[in-house]
Amino acid sequence: MTDAAEGGLAQYKRPLRYVMGVTYALVGVLHFLSPKPFEYIVPPQLPAPKALVYLSGAAEIALGVGVLFERTRHRAAVGIMLLLAAVFPANIYMAVGDLELPGAPDWADSDALLYARLPLQAVLVLWAYWYTDADE
Numbered sequence: 001m002t003d004a005a006e007g008g009l010a011q012y013k014r015p016l017r018y019v020m021g022v023t024y025a026l027v028g029v030l031h032f033l034s035p036k037p038f039e040y041i042v043p044p045q046l047p048a049p050k051a052l053v054y055l056s057g058a059a060e061i062a063l064g065v066g067v068l069f070e071r072t073r074h075r076a077a078v079g080i081m082l083l084l085a086a087v088f089p090a091n092i093y094m095a096v097g098d099l100e101l102p103g104a105p106d107w108a109d110s111d112a113l114l115y116a117r118l119p120l121q122a123v124l125v126l127w128a129y130w131y132t133d134a135d136e
Contacts, residue, residue, distance in 0.1 A: 017067060017131055024064030024080065031057025043093040059083050067131055077131035084125050091117050 031038050035053045043047035063083060066076030093099070095114040 006133050013130065016127070019074075020080075020127060020131075021064045021066075021068040023083075024060045024067070026064075028057045028060030028062075028064060031060065041090045041094050041099065043089050043097075046089075056083065056087060077128045080128040081125050084121055084128070088121055091121060 031053050035050060035057075038053040038057070039049040042052055046052060055103040059079070060083065063076045063079045065125065095118060096109070
């Protein structure tokens with residue numbers, strides 16, 4: 001993002017990086033502590049759902065931690081963008097697959113919420129892209 005485009009957001013860039021890193025790391029840990037909900041949303045065309053869940057969880061932990069440090073920030077941010085692209089089919093599957101997520105509250109299964117997640121992925125990609133530059 002350019003300085004003009006960032007406007008008042010520039011002052012939040014560093015704290016939001018910590019929010020991003022910690023959030024990805026925590027969600028990655030959840031992949032190991034409670035893999036079933038994540039397995040449930042892996043599209044059936046993909047092999048070995050549990051392995052994919054563990055792989056994506058490990059990636060989220062590594063990338064979340066990586067984005068916190070200047071030395072690895074750029075590569076981790078690019079990795080987050082690639083990870084978001086890789087898991088996008090699961091978001092599509094959730095939205096169009098008419099899934100009822102086990103243990104989820106009724107509001108979490110609403111079509112509106114599931115479809116709202118799709119453009120949210122673009123916001124998350126842009127957020128990660130913000131950390132691919134050398135400025136901080």
